[in-house]
Amino acid sequence: MLRSTFIHLPGVGEKTERMWWRAGISTWMELLTVLNDGSWRCSETRRREWQRWLRESIAQLEARNAAFFASVLPAREQWRCYSEFGTRTIFLDIETTGCGNNDYVTMVGLFDGRHYHAYVYGEDLEKFEDALIGYDIVVTFYGSAFDLPFLRRQFPWVQLPPIHIDLCYLLRRLGYRGGLKSVEWQLGVRRAREIEGLSGWDAVQLWHRYWHDGDDEALQLLVEYNRADVMNLKPLLEFAYQRLYQQLWERVLQVVPSHK
Secondary structure, eight states: OGGGOOTTSTTOOHHHHHHHHHTTOOSHHHHHHHHHTTOSOOOHHHHHHHHHHHHHHHHHHHTTOHHHHHHHSOGGGGGGGHHHHGGGEEEEEEEESOSSTTOOEEEEEEEOSSOEEEEETTTTGGGHHHHTTTOSEEEESSTTTTHHHHHHHHOTTOOOOSEEEEHHHHHHHTTOOSOHHHHHHHTTOOOOTTTTTOOHHHHHHHHHHHHHHOOHHHHHHHHHHHHHHHHTHHHHHHHHHHHHHHHHHHHHHSSOOOOO
């Protein structure tokens, strides 16, 4: 999908992008070809500008420079990068003592698509920063408003992956509204019986039982709750990516081409 994206070119919006797709121009190389041979009419200034941006896009992708695409694509369209940087994606979800200015992060759950780890306050919480090294995409649910600002406030030096995909807003575009648990239910994603029905407030109480009362079982239950929160993000992302991809092309061509 990223190689079919043109909205990062100067002066190009969704209308022009779709016009090129309808004309059978669906990759950077295809657009570069018609610009080079003059078969697509435009001003000489614009032609040279687009040629330069297309060559730069190709070079930056070959260099695997995700930060470049994070800087030129609007936040709502960064999901398109998943096709190229999917193997360097980390799923993230945090637990906290609450939502106030004096509250703090109690747990950071990370899932790389194969392995999950919970970084816990008072044990190894700070190590989550090193665990983020080498990833190009971070995936959250409502992380734009909660998880990432909370982390930046408590760990102002943290280096997060350059591309952020917030599933809350992607899924809203597809008609799925509500919190994470509600969206999971709508899409048929189910949780283990012992954590089914637990809420964010329950997570706060579980931490309180562990930290103040020494209840190790409460911590283990909180870890399992967080594990579900973060691991369920992967099937939600794959669902959202496929649906958005299909919708985009069906509206333009009435067919869905292979991924590019």
